[in-house]
Amino acid sequence: MKAKVYVMLKQGVLDPQGEAVRHALGALGFDGVEGVRQGKVIELDLAEGTTEATVKEMCEKLLANTVIESYRIEI
Amino acid sequence: MHAAVIVFPGSNCDRDLAVALEKAGAKVSMVWHKDTDLPSGVDLIGIPGGFSFGDYLRCGAIAANSPICRSVVKHAEAGGYVMGICNGFQVLTETGLLPGALRRNANLKYICKPVKLRVEACDSIYHAGYEAGQEITIPIAHHDGNYYVDDAKLAQLKDEGRIAFSYIDNPNGSVADIAGVVSKNRRVLGMMPHPERMAETAHGGTDGKPMFDGLMREMALV
Numbered sequence: 001m002k003a004k005v006y007v008m009l010k011q012g013v014l015d016p017q018g019e020a021v022r023h024a025l026g027a028l029g030f031d032g033v034e035g036v037r038q039g040k041v042i043e044l045d046l047a048e049g050t051t052e053a054t055v056k057e058m059c060e061k062l063l064a065n066t067v068i069e070s071y072r073i074e075i
Numbered sequence: 076m077h078a079a080v081i082v083f084p085g086s087n088c089d090r091d092l093a094v095a096l097e098k099a100g101a102k103v104s105m106v107w108h109k110d111t112d113l114p115s116g117v118d119l120i121g122i123p124g125g126f127s128f129g130d131y132l133r134c135g136a137i138a139a140n141s142p143i144c145r146s147v148v149k150h151a152e153a154g155g156y157v158m159g160i161c162n163g164f165q166v167l168t169e170t171g172l173l174p175g176a177l178r179r180n181a182n183l184k185y186i187c188k189p190v191k192l193r194v195e196a197c198d199s200i201y202h203a204g205y206e207a208g209q210e211i212t213i214p215i216a217h218h219d220g221n222y223y224v225d226d227a228k229l230a231q232l233k234d235e236g237r238i239a240f241s242y243i244d245n246p247n248g249s250v251a252d253i254a255g256v257v258s259k260n261r262r263v264l265g266m267m268p269h270p271e272r273m274a275e276t277a278h279g280g281t282d283g284k285p286m287f288d289g290l291m292r293e294m295a296l297v
Binding site for chain 2: 009013014016017020061062063065067068
């Protein structure tokens with residue numbers, strides 16, 4: 001089975017990389033890009049039967065730094 | 076005083092930190108990240124700068140979960156001294172021994188230059204060689220040194236006098252110009268600037284030397 005974990009900086013934490021992408025899009029002539037947030041996607045190949053609770057534990061312990069990042073799990 | 080400097084794959088200031096501690100008079104043991112136990116009788120642990128595990132996932136995240144770091148956390152929780160410099164600071168926030176997190180620099184650039192710091196009024200052994208309010212010049216060399224804590228935690232750090240050093244001219248976007256913080260018991264220090272790279276005249280300055288001399292004097296009294 002596969003799981004995907006989406007890790008994003010929390011709302012309210014400045015994302016300088018996202019801001020740089022927003023500026024670059026504006027420079028290319030794409031008007032109306034009002035905000036860009038950049039995160040990461042982590043794909044996990046898991047043994048059948050691995051629970052979402054286990055993946056949540058992985059996120060809390062390692063995959064996300066919950067001081068500044070939020071995460072979402074897709075199984 | 077017996078210090079242990081932890082070496083991760085990708086550490087690159089481990090020798091510098093060991094030399095700075097040795098020149099101040101410490102006995103230094105280098106400890107590999109796969110070791111599970113610290114040498115017996117260690118007083119101070121140094122977590123050096125560098126790019127542990129290639130900064131994969133997040134700076135310091137994988138190092139913080141390595142076998143030796145479980146012993147580092149135990150050492151700190153038992154009241155032991157730990158100093159983390161640059162990547163070492165990132166590792167200490169990832170272990171939860173220090174609050175906050177280090178984000179990408181606000182200008183997205185890797186910054187490597189001497190910066191001016193203000194020594195904050197902070198009653199730690201790491202401050203013993205300085206006067207509160209003193210300005211010192213120490214180099215920084217990082218891509219992810221933009222310190223973040225939320226407003227509530229920042230207020231708490233201020234109340235508890237736990238801001239260790241501040242930037243005079245904030246180079247990286249850190250909240251409240253913070254360059255380093257200490258734990259509540261003041262025995263765990265994390266800072267982005269590199270005092271070990273400004274510890275002898277050949278380095279171009281010696282403003283980092285009082286930190287090592289001062290902590291040696293204080294540890295002799297403990």
